[in-house]
Amino acid sequence: AQSVTQPDIHITVSEGASLELRCNYSYGATPYLFWYVQSPGQGLQLLLKYFSGDTLVQGIKGFEAEFKRSQSSFNLRKPSVHWSDAAEYFCAVVRINTGTASKLTFGTGTRLQVTL
């Protein structure tokens, strides 16, 4: 079964600083990978996704992520964090559809705090 590990439960960065959130996955083949963001009390908003092709994917709000097959990682980055980026970030993997459910498996999340 697939699994996702987000090793950092909580990260604090200063506004304007760079950010990298780590995500490692366990899966037997090339997965579909996602990063979602969740503001307090809200649902999840898709930041970006990787299905195939270029391993560096661009998302909304200035975020990008790089798929590294050799490291089973899909880390999220942003060169300059804004105070409004404070939220919970979830990495997720979905099995490529082979006739079975394409449910998402999420990591436990990383809470980002931004100091001014």
Added chain:
Amino acid sequence: DTGVSQDPRHKITKRGQNVTFRCDPISEHNRLYWYRQTLGQGPEFLTYFQNEAQLEKSRLLSDRFSAERPKGSFSTLEIQRTEQGDSAMYLCASSLERGAITDTQYFGPGTRLTVL
């Protein structure tokens, strides 16, 4: 595109009562998913529908839980004889399934259930 909507946004109930939540997916989406998210955790898959057919249920979905999608549009999730352990955010997502490829799941704002 009005997005995925859920109703109610918040529900407080007493232990032993029944509750029902509604999800309206993005109109052209044929897949609808239910997830549950407890405090400090990522969402966990509960069940999903393709059109009106319920194709998979998680072991998390005890026999007190039932979900329907009668006309392949909106869905309801009912919890009977609620327990305090049912307190969580219930998230709905929808996607468009085309052949063997599953597209992005878009999430609603969630229904927060508190069982007293």
